[in-house]
Structure formats: C-alpha cells, structure tokens
Amino acid sequence: MSNDLTLRLMDTHAGGDVSRIVTGGIAPLPGSTVREQMEYLQRDADGLRKLLLFEPYGIPEMSVDLLVPPTDPQAAAGYIIMEVMGYPIYSGSNTICTATAVLEQGIVPKQEGTQRFQLEAPAGLVQVEARVENGVVEAITCEGLPSYIDSYRHTIHVPSLGDVTYSVAYSGGFYALVDATDLGFDLTLDEEDDLSDCAHRIVEAIQAERGFSHYTLGDVGPLPFLHFMGPVEQVADNFYRSRSTTYVHPGVICRSTTGTGTSARLALMNYEGRIQPGDRLETISLRETGFIGSFTGVHQEGPHQVVENTITGKSYVLAHSDIVVNCDDPMVECSGLQHIVSS
Structure with missing residues (x-):
C-alpha cells in the first residue's frame, strides 16, 4: 500500500510574501467555528504547517492558508493562517491572497468591476472588496482588524x-x-x-x-x-x-x-x-x-x-500544484498530518 499523501495547492504572493493556499486534500476539521478549527490544528495537527513551511517542501518565509468551509452563513469561505510563529488569527497579506484564490477557484464567481463578499478568518468575518478588470483580479481591499x-x-x-x-x-x-x-x-x-x-x-x-x-x-x-x-x-x-x-x-x-x-x-x-x-x-x-x-x-x-x-x-498567482508527501522520506514527518488528510 502506498504511503503517499497528496495536497492540492495554489501558490500566490502579495507584495512578495508567498501564501500557499491549500485548496484540497485535507479532511473536514472538528470545531464549530473557524477559530476552533484553527485551535485544533494548533493543538493536534501542527504537521500541516510544519510540512509546508520547512524543508524539503517550503521555507519559513512563506505562509500557509487552509481553505475550509465557512461556519458563518454570511461567509463565502473560511481560512486558517499558518506562519513560522504559529497561527495568527488575522493577516492582511494572507487575506489578500486567500480572497484572490477564492475568486480564481470560482468559489466566488468573478464579476467585472467591483464586487464585495465576506470571508471567515479565525478572528471572525472579514469584509472584502475585489476590483476585477478583464477577468484579472487587480486589487483586493480587506478590513484590517x-x-x-x-x-x-x-x-x-x-x-x-x-x-x-x-x-x-x-x-x-x-x-x-x-x-x-x-x-x-x-x-x-x-x-x-x-x-x-x-x-x-x-x-x-x-x-x-x-x-x-x-x-x-x-x-x-x-x-x-x-x-x-x-x-x-x-x-x-x-x-x-x-x-x-x-x-x-x-x-x-x-x-x-x-x-x-x-x-x-x-x-x-x-x-x-x-x-x-x-x-x-x-x-x-x-x-x-x-x-x-x-x-x-x-x-x-x-x-x-x-x-x-x-x-x-494585489495578489499574483504563482502556481497550481499537487504536493506528494512521501511518509517514508526521512526528511518528512507525517505524525502530525496523516489523521487530517482526506482519503
């Protein structure tokens, strides 16, 4: 039996800060809010953050944003932010990148001109305004805390x-x-x-x-x-x-x-x-x-x-990729990851 796991990513950057948006491969997380789901990752499943921010898959200068279903019906999507320091409840650059990914993935259909929607961060609901020109997301304006x-x-x-x-x-x-x-x-x-x-x-x-x-x-x-x-x-x-x-x-x-x-x-x-x-x-x-x-x-x-x-x-899309995680690789630690990967 294969000991490989697969995660689907969209790599983006805003202002040079790379945000790796996890768009697939993670099972639904326990928790009645995105904040509670973040706390579950922090406490019981930190392997995802460590995998994507450290060798051989990443570097600490990156961030990771896991897309999750929103728990608030007003939000189009939820997201959990992971950085080298841990799990911030909010980030402007990560929100700009996540909002762009939500539009590029069709979770929120693009509309020419200005459109508004909400995301659910661990900090709560975030108002987002996107400016789309000729199908390109030219700017994201998001609430700061x-x-x-x-x-x-x-x-x-x-x-x-x-x-x-x-x-x-x-x-x-x-x-x-x-x-x-x-x-x-x-x-x-x-x-x-x-x-x-x-x-x-x-x-x-x-x-x-x-x-x-x-x-x-x-x-x-x-x-x-x-x-x-x-x-x-x-x-x-x-x-x-x-x-x-x-x-x-x-x-x-x-x-x-x-x-x-x-x-x-x-x-x-x-x-x-x-x-x-x-x-x-x-x-x-x-x-x-x-x-x-x-x-x-x-x-x-x-x-x-x-x-x-x-x-x-503004966020730019860098790559769409599937990350293959080989748990037999001595450089890879899967113990904090395997139980949240979808089958």
Whole structure:
C-alpha cells in the first residue's frame, strides 16, 4: 500500500510574501467555528504547517492558508493562517491572497468591476472588496482588524544595541514599533540580514521583560512581530508614504510590509495626532512593493482609541500544484498530518 499523501495547492504572493493556499486534500476539521478549527490544528495537527513551511517542501518565509468551509452563513469561505510563529488569527497579506484564490477557484464567481463578499478568518468575518478588470483580479481591499496602541515610547536595554525606544500596537498581533533611522537603517534590501538580527535581539529582550494582553482576547502569547518605521512623507492631500519592514519572530523578514504592520502604523499615527479619518498611508517594502492602509474611523474601547482601517494590495498567482508527501522520506514527518488528510 502506498504511503503517499497528496495536497492540492495554489501558490500566490502579495507584495512578495508567498501564501500557499491549500485548496484540497485535507479532511473536514472538528470545531464549530473557524477559530476552533484553527485551535485544533494548533493543538493536534501542527504537521500541516510544519510540512509546508520547512524543508524539503517550503521555507519559513512563506505562509500557509487552509481553505475550509465557512461556519458563518454570511461567509463565502473560511481560512486558517499558518506562519513560522504559529497561527495568527488575522493577516492582511494572507487575506489578500486567500480572497484572490477564492475568486480564481470560482468559489466566488468573478464579476467585472467591483464586487464585495465576506470571508471567515479565525478572528471572525472579514469584509472584502475585489476590483476585477478583464477577468484579472487587480486589487483586493480587506478590513484590517481594529488596531490600537498598547504602550507608547517605552525604553528597553538590548544587549549589543543599548537602550531602544519602542511602542507596541495591536493590529491582529502585538507589534513592537521602532524608528529605523534611530537604529541606523535606511530600509534598503542590502540591510535585510542586519535588520533581522537587530529585530531578533529587540523581540527577545521585550519577550523576556513583559507580556501583553488584549482588551477582549486576553493573553495571546508572547509578542511575535516588530515593525521598522522609516520617515513619513506627505505625497498628496490626505496621502502619506513610508518605507517599512516587518519582522516575524524567529528570524523572518517579510517580503511585504504586511497588512497588520500597516494597520499598526495607522494606529500609531492616530495616537500621535498625525492623521485623521479619510487619510491613507502607503508602506513601501525592501523590495519596493507596497500596501495602502486607509484610516476609516476611530472609536473608544475602555482606555484605547481603536483605529478602524482597510488594507489594499494585489495578489499574483504563482502556481497550481499537487504536493506528494512521501511518509517514508526521512526528511518528512507525517505524525502530525496523516489523521487530517482526506482519503
């Protein structure tokens, strides 16, 4: 009997960040919500994430999005996000890629012009707006999670770096926000390795010193993200631009600026009184790709000013493939995978 398993994938990227969309080969997961299904994978079936993000099938810089049937009747599809740091409940770049895959797969039929639908993330329902021109998905605009500043301009001593000033935002995960210029960076591609090393040191120091709690979610684990902020320039009325780089612990510099990183920037700019509803910020990555964050509103949640926002970007389809998983291969670990693969 063959000891092979087969998974069907659509590889995509948004802003350079590759999202591997799992479109077939996984059996229905237990759980009455997509959040509960994510928690099942995290607890009992982490083999899928490890398989597709590490050798010989992938690299940690990728993400994985598993398409699942929605549990909310308002949603066209559900999706579970997997990254090197684990299972984020939301991601802008992954949502842009998943929304594109849902259209390309015909789960939501393409319509010329602008169309709207909803997806179900572990964080809940996500509003999506797609712009289609001549059958091509030219742009996806998705909701960013409500974002706020948890800590403003704290200082921490980091070995070999000295005292570092940082703020912390929540935008789907907790982000340390640091000024790139203060740390000696111009945010160019040749600095990528040094940025990763610097971010690793800062995140390790913050994790060792303190934890963070969301006002409704409570403890969501150690701070996993750091965002390097370049100078902000105003390029038109109500439109700003900034070079930016997001780090995911441990060891990954994202190819895009990330949607949640852009949402975190909007939260900080609002906190500092530098933007108002209706303003937009384009974040530019090391690879000259960009996302546009739009500040759509603000409301109060206890002590927090919470920023409502959307993220706009474009996803490109890279490949359609079947991954053949040979469980006899000594480089492949199937113990956390076999029980969720459909027969």
